[in-house]
Amino acid sequence: MAKAKDFKLKNQDEKDVKLSDFKGKWTVLYFYPKDDTSGCTIEAIEFTNNLNQFKKENAEVIGISPDSVKSHCDFRDKHKLKVTLLCDPEKKVLEKYGVWKEKSMYGRKYLGVERTTYLIDPEGNIAYVWNKVNPQGHAEEVLRKIKELKK
Numbered sequence: 066m067a068k069a070k071d072f073k074l075k076n077q078d079e080k081d082v083k084l085s086d087f088k089g090k091w092t093v094l095y096f097y098p099k100d101d102t103s104g105c106t107i108e109a110i111e112f113t114n115n116l117n118q119f120k121k122e123n124a125e126v127i128g129i130s131p132d133s134v135k136s137h138c139d140f141r142d143k144h145k146l147k148v149t150l151l152c153d154p155e156k157k158v159l160e161k162y163g164v165w166k167e168k169s170m171y172g173r174k175y176l177g178v179e180r181t182t183y184l185i186d187p188e189g190n191i192a193y194v195w196n197k198v199n200p201q202g203h204a205e206e207v208l209r210k211i212k213e214l215k216k
Contacts, residue, residue, distance in 0.1 A: 066190040066191060066192065067190065069092075069185045069190065071084045072084055072158045074129065074153055074158060075151065076134075077137035077138050077140075077150045077152075078138075082149065084185070088187070088188075090124060091185065091192075091211050092185040093125065093127065093182060093184055094129065094183040095126070095129070095183075095203075096159060096162065096164040096178055096180065096182070097130050097180055099132060099178075100130060100136045100137060100139070101139070101144075104200045105200070106140075108200035108203055108204070109128060109140070109144060110146070111200070111202070111203065111204035112128070112204045113144075113145070113147045113148055115204045115205065115208060116148065122208065122212065122215065124211055127148065127151060128148055128150045129151045129153055129159070130150070131152075131153055131156055132150075132152060132154070133152060134152050137150040137151075159178060162181070164179050165179075180197065181194065181196050181197070184207060184210060184211065184214075186214070192210075193210055193214070
């Protein structure tokens with residue numbers, strides 16, 4: 066199993082958060098393209114609605130996008146989100162985790178975040194990766210995987 070790469074980013078409250086702060090817990094690191102867009106909102110709300118279940122499994126849920134602190138605050142407040150949202154405007158962590166990719170829409174190519182989730186075990190190893198995530202039902206899927214891996 067590969068070790069998860071540590072990083073430090075600002076959260077929605079402008080506090081520094083490091084991945085290593087969560088050692089000893091399962092960490093759901095979900096990368097998403099943009100605050101307050103339809104798929105990203107579905108995903109964030111589903112993780113928020115399941116947060117008590119994640120806590121019961123000793124798991125933290127962290128969303129990362131290239132958006133600003135202000136954007137994260139507005140997104141959190143508008144949808145009453147409870148998950149930690151981290152800002153990566155320089156895309157350093159997005160690149161480190163290989164989710165900043167060339168995408169294509171209506172024949173136009175551009176760089177953006179490929180919706181991806183990393184599940185990191187309490188020892189800091191990457192336990193599972195979901196690529197090209199469909200936001201609908203994803204939180205429950207991640208919860209099932211944590212329970213399965215803990216057995």
